[in-house]
Amino acid sequence: MGRPSLTMPSYGLIEAGGTKFVLGIANEDRIITASHRIATTTPEETIGASIDWFRSQNVEMSAIGIGSFGPLQLDRSASDWGHVTRTPKPHWSNTDLVGPFQRAFGCPVAIETDVNAAALAEAQWGAGAGHKSLLYLTIGTGIGGGFVSNGHLLHGLSHPEMGHIRMPRHPDDLDFAGACPFHGDCLEGLASGPAIIARWGQSLSELGPDHPGIGIIAWYLAQAMVTFQAVMEPERIVLGGGVTGTPGLLDKVRKIASDAAANYFAGKAEDVICAPGLGDKSGLLGALAVALSSTS
Numbered sequence: 001m002g003r004p005s006l007t008m009p010s011y012g013l014i015e016a017g018g019t020k021f022v023l024g025i026a027n028e029d030r031i032i033t034a035s036h037r038i039a040t041t042t043p044e045e046t047i048g049a050s051i052d053w054f055r056s057q058n059v060e061m062s063a064i065g066i067g068s069f070g071p072l073q074l075d076r077s078a079s080d081w082g083h084v085t086r087t088p089k090p091h092w093s094n095t096d097l098v099g100p101f102q103r104a105f106g107c108p109v110a111i112e113t114d115v116n117a118a119a120l121a122e123a124q125w126g127a128g129a130g131h132k133s134l135l136y137l138t139i140g141t142g143i144g145g146g147f148v149s150n151g152h153l154l155h156g157l158s159h160p161e162m163g164h165i166r167m168p169r170h171p172d173d174l175d176f177a178g179a180c181p182f183h184g185d186c187l188e189g190l191a192s193g194p195a196i197i198a199r200w201g202q203s204l205s206e207l208g209p210d211h212p213g214i215g216i217i218a219w220y221l222a223q224a225m226v227t228f229q230a231v232m233e234p235e236r237i238v239l240g241g242g243v244t245g246t247p248g249l250l251d252k253v254r255k256i257a258s259d260a261a262a263n264y265f266a267g268k269a270e271d272v273i274c275a276p277g278l279g280d281k282s283g284l285l286g287a288l289a290v291a292l293s294s295t296s
Helices: 042-055 098-105 114-125 185-190 193-201 212-232 249-261 281-293
Strands: 008-017 020-027 032-037 062-070 110-112 133-141 144-149 236-240
Touching: 008 032, 008 098, 008 114, 008 133, 008 281, 020 110, 020 281, 032 042, 032 281, 042 098, 062 098, 062 114, 062 281, 098 110, 098 144, 110 114, 110 144, 110 281, 114 133, 114 236, 114 281, 133 212, 133 281, 185 212, 193 212, 212 236, 212 249, 236 281
Parallel strands: 008 062, 062 110, 133 236
Antiparallel strands: 008 020, 020 032, 133 144
């Protein structure tokens, strides 16, 4: 008789975003064997369609990792652990994200914010590999951040809400009230995708290279970079999300942040601020990092 074949465990991956859920199956070597995207509509439709897709793969999953938009309840002792809490995303406040997958598949389900998950992946396998600290920021439909130091995520009473720091106002942008329904002109209210469209009617990449909006958004992001350097002094600041794909934006942010920092910090903006090392896989591999943490 031959030896029994040994196969790696499979993990379910969920990158739960405000506009789409990205689903995947992967092994611990970070090989994604299947993936699928579905639109984020109502919780019932979106979670139901996600469960249906995983079932269609006919794979026994050792664990499922979820990296989700928030805010989230991450305190395992809380009765609403694994729920979305108070969110501006219509219909999603108080939604249980973990329970339906636990009941459907009977395996461990772990959850983190999407940015914390991506931060873990970038710290382990991406731009932060070989470095002791990394801050991951996503600039897209919303703005959020996750900080990893020596392999550990930053948590307090809840997860960080870095997109809601207060901001100085650009002198050419004083008339815009801000798009955040909770805080108006916080960082998310000024520099997120919806805030850009609210001002100029198009995404940042559609405005054209000479549009003043690009300089305004770069200025806001650079002020935030300097603030986070002052608070955390990360070895790497990784900027992800759809807004940061605008051609030339990253270089503008580095230049403005470098000037604003005035050579004060140990890390230089041109070295510290970078694009995701995992490209567009940061979120999905972040879900893998979360899944692996549930079995370690």
